[in-house]
Amino acid sequence: MAATHAAAFTQARPWSAEEFAALLEQRFCHVEGDRDCFALFRVIADEAELLTIATHPHALRQGRAKACMSRWHERAQELGATYAVLEVAADNGPARALYAGCGYVQSGRRTGYYPRPDAAACDALMMTCNLSRG
Ligand SMILES: CC(C)(COP(=O)(O)OP(=O)(O)OC[C@H]1O[C@@H](n2cnc3c(N)ncnc32)[C@H](O)[C@@H]1OP(=O)(O)O)[C@@H](O)C(=O)NCCC(=O)NCCS
Numbered sequence: 001m002a003a004t005h006a007a008a009f010t011q012a013r014p015w016s017a018e019e020f021a022a023l024l025e026q027r028f029c030h031v032e033g034d035r036d037c038f039a040l041f042r043v044i045a046d047e048a049e050l051l052t053i054a055t056h057p058h059a060l061r062q063g064r065a066k067a068c069m070s071r072w073h074e075r076a077q078e079l080g081a082t083y084a085v086l087e088v089a090a091d092n093g094p095a096r097a098l099y100a101g102c103g104y105v106q107s108g109r110r111t112g113y114y115p116r117p118d119a120a121a122c123d124a125l126m127m128t129c130n131l132s133r134g
Helices: 002-008 017-025 064-078 093-101
Strands: 029-033 037-044 047-055 083-089 105-116 119-130
Touching: 002 017, 002 047, 017 029, 017 037, 029 064, 037 064, 047 064, 064 093, 083 093, 083 105, 093 119
Parallel strands: 047 083
Antiparallel strands: 029 037, 037 047, 083 119, 105 119
């Protein structure tokens, strides 16, 4: 997971293997996917939160992230979630298109949330999806 995350995330700091291991020890955290594409998410009561999703650069645009989103949504519903939330950088076009296609709508904005090394900080968009609508 750490290797795929590091290959996929070029703008943000990738998460280490130790950080993934610590998250996966938490009882509310779950993972769906495989070596090439995975989603890490948390379910607490009726709310599911996508913590991260990544597709390895050699496996992009093959429908893996879309399939992974469907799988983790299904699993979150089995665990009791009725809606899902996430945050995405406003300048992350591929992720925003992915989430829009999966039924997410914008619910808020955090101005200047993501620092950028050679540019102005980027806003975070908060998004939500009603899981019971499929
Ligand atoms: C976002 C990401 C997970 C998409 O992975 P992927 O496996 O290539 O996505 P899919 O092939 O399943 O594409 C599903 C949809 O996402 C959108 N999409 C994916 N890549 C896109 C791109 N480069 N440009 C525009 N839309 C894109 C499209 O709507 C696509 O549907 P379509 O193929 O029918 O047009 C991948 O680009 C990635 O790992 N990015 C870096 C990490 C990241 O930004 N994660 C999200 C943080 S919030």
